[in-house]
Amino acid sequence: MNLFMKSTMALGLGVAVIATASIAGSHSSEKLNPAVAARQHQMQIVGYSIGILGAVAKGEMEYDAAMVSSAAKNLNALAQLDRASLWIEGTEQGATAGTRAKAEIWSDPDGFAEKFEALADASAALIDASDAAAVGAGMGDLGGSCKGCHEKYRGPKNE
Amino acid sequence: MKTPVRILAICVIVGAVGAWVLTAPAPLEDDFAAGHTADVENGALVFAAAGCASCHTAPGAEDKQMLSGGHSFASDFGTFYAPNISPGVQGIGGWSLAEFARAVTKGVSPDGDHYYPAFPYTSYQRMTAPDVSDLYAYMQTLPVSDVPSKAHDVGFPFNIRRGLGLWKQMYMTDDPVLTGDRSEQLERGRYLVEALGHCGECHTPRNALGGLDRDMWLAGAPNPSGKGEIPNITPGKLDWAESDLVYYFESGFTPDYDSVGGSMAAVVTNLSKLPKSDRAAIAAYLKAVPAVP
Numbered sequence: 265m266n267l268f269m270k271s272t273m274a275l276g277l278g279v280a281v282i283a284t285a286s287i288a289g290s291h292s293s294e295k296l297n298p299a300v301a302a303r304q305h306q307m308q309i310v311g312y313s314i315g316i317l318g319a320v321a322k323g324e325m326e327y328d329a330a331m332v333s334s335a336a337k338n339l340n341a342l343a344q345l346d347r348a349s350l351w352i353e354g355t356e357q358g359a360t361a362g363t364r365a366k367a368e369i370w371s372d373p374d375g376f377a378e379k380f381e382a383l384a385d386a387s388a389a390l391i392d393a394s395d396a397a398a399v400g401a402g403m404g405d406l407g408g409s410c411k412g413c414h415e416k417y418r419g420p421k422n423e
Numbered sequence: 424m425k426t427p428v429r430i431l432a433i434c435v436i437v438g439a440v441g442a443w444v445l446t447a448p449a450p451l452e453d454d455f456a457a458g459h460t461a462d463v464e465n466g467a468l469v470f471a472a473a474g475c476a477s478c479h480t481a482p483g484a485e486d487k488q489m490l491s492g493g494h495s496f497a498s499d500f501g502t503f504y505a506p507n508i509s510p511g512v513q514g515i516g517g518w519s520l521a522e523f524a525r526a527v528t529k530g531v532s533p534d535g536d537h538y539y540p541a542f543p544y545t546s547y548q549r550m551t552a553p554d555v556s557d558l559y560a561y562m563q564t565l566p567v568s569d570v571p572s573k574a575h576d577v578g579f580p581f582n583i584r585r586g587l588g589l590w591k592q593m594y595m596t597d598d599p600v601l602t603g604d605r606s607e608q609l610e611r612g613r614y615l616v617e618a619l620g621h622c623g624e625c626h627t628p629r630n631a632l633g634g635l636d637r638d639m640w641l642a643g644a645p646n647p648s649g650k651g652e653i654p655n656i657t658p659g660k661l662d663w664a665e666s667d668l669v670y671y672f673e674s675g676f677t678p679d680y681d682s683v684g685g686s687m688a689a690v691v692t693n694l695s696k697l698p699k700s701d702r703a704a705i706a707a708y709l710k711a712v713p714a715v716p
Contacts, residue, residue: 315680322670404695407674407682411691414684416483420651 299352300363306342306350310383313339314406317390321400332393339387339406343380351376357419364419372416379413446588448531455524456552466561469554471696472619473547475562477689478505481570487692490514491568496541498647500633501577503541511567523559524552530591537587539575540633545595546621549614594634601712608700612708615701620694625653625686642715651685659714668706673699 296304313335319325320332354360356367369376386405393399470476479490492507492514507514515523522533530537530544538544550558580586600623601613616622627635628644643655655661663671667678672694675683683691694702 311680314676318674318676318680403674403676407676410682411675411684411688414682415688418684420646420685 296362297355297360299350299355300360300365303350303363303365306345310339310342313342314410317399317406318403320396321403323396327396327399329394332399333391336387336390336393340384340391343384343387347377347380364421366417366419369417376413376417379409379417382409382412385409442589445592446537446585448535448537448588449525449529449591451521451525451529455521456556459553459556461560462553462557463560463564465554466557466559468697469550469558469619470561471693472615472701473550473558474620474690474693475508475558477686477693479508486566488565489568490562490565491570492572493570496647497649498541498633499631500539500581501575503539503575503577504573506572507568507570508562509568510563510565511569513569513571514567515562516567520556520559523562524555527555527558530587530595537584537591539577539584539587540590540595543621543624545635546618546624548595548597549599549618551614554619590632590634593632600637600640601708605711606707608704608707609711611701612704612706612711615705616708620690620705622656626656639715641709641712655715656709657712657715658710659716661709665703665706665710668709669699669702672702672705 316325316331316335317339320327325331351365351369353370355363356365356369357363358367383406386402386409389405390399390402393402476487476490478494478496479492480487481489481491481493482495484491490507490509492505494505496503496505510516515526518526518533525531526533526538527544528548528550530540530542530548532538599613600617601609605613623635623641626641626643627637628639628642629635641656643660644653646653663678671677671683672691674695675688675691677683694705
């Protein structure tokens with residue numbers, strides 16, 4: 265295993281640990297609803313993948329075509345997971361413990377679908393990003409897609 | 424028994440006159456922005472930095488230039504509704520620069536009424552006159568909305584606007600929060616945070632009367648909507664690297680690649696429109712404010 269792979273894995277692990285800690289931290293004693301847990305795991309891989317792209321964009325990780333393309337493809341696939349079995353009605357913030365999913369996800373399904381399409385588009389554009397600058401150029405749309413959804417459909421912490 | 428009655432009467436009159444004087448809406452300086460030629464392009468940046476669209480567009484609107492108003496703000500004093508501030512008859516159409524400037528920096532309407540401090544004029548009072556003038560010029564270029572403004576839902580005694588004059592006497596100060604030696608960058612950061620960005624309006628806790636607790640500057644506060652906490656962003660709690668802050672303001676990504684959400688999402692959208700040096704200045708400022716654990 266070369267140094268690059270090691271540092272990549274270390275970074276990925278670090279991001280995953282932080283993400284897990286931040287999710288687990290607020291609800292250590294409760295067992296999550298399985299659909300909520302599954303959605304949060306989906307978001308963990310989203311965060312892990314964006315972490316790779318972000319590190320390349322910032323110059324913290326060397327550009328590697330295979331890693332960039334893989335992270336972008338995974339993001340693209342995650343954006344297209346079928347939502348019916350994951351976003352189950354009644355599993356919103358306030359009704360189900362440990363989730364920040366807002367009720368608007370179910371009252372405005374078309375708007376919610378658009379946000380995942382935005383993530384699918386932004387990640388597809390990064391699959392063939394040919395250098396760190398190209399990754400950096402795509403981060404704006406990627407961040408915009410996360411922000412657009414979390415602005416409307418994710419509730420506040422500690423409600 | 425005549426004398427005590429007379430003394431009492433004099434006291435009442437003096438008190439009433441005093442209260443009337445104390446609660447009087449402040450005038451604008453006569454030479455406001457005198458000799459300045461408005462720069463619409465800079466006005467657009469002031470508009471973004473001041474976050475006008477975040478509150479004054481209709482809830483959920485995609486068009487961030489149509490300032491039709493309608494966002495509601497729950498508080499301990501009632502519910503406030505952001506008014507239409509588009510350049511038409513329902514908004515600020517026909518306002519002179521002086522009227523606009525008095526509204527933004529003094530919190531006084533063209534009719535001479537106090538505005539509620541849900542409108543962050545307590546921050547905007549620190550806006551430079553050229554920036555106010557540029558903002559005014561830029562806002563004239565925006566589309567007109569014919570949606571009427573919604574009346575605030577505020578009960579007695581807070582519905583007596585004259586009383587806000589007293590509130591302003593107590594809590595409206597243009598003293599800067601960050602003092603001491605400052606680099607040019609910190610000076611800019613202070614202006615962006617304390618004047619335009621009005622960050623303290625949400626991130627600083629308030630007392631029972633709604634005045635900011637400046638000893639707890641940016642140390643976090645309960646969300647007035649009742650849902651969640653607005654975080655402490657002093658170095659006592661926020662341990663991100665300065666470069667992480669700059670990147671967050673640009674992309675919305677936290678250092679662990681979670682993303683911005685809620686009301687802060689619109690703030691990041693605005694900050695991403697500013698020059699990078701401005702985002703760096705805000706980050707430098709946040710590293711320089713007193714740490715509150």
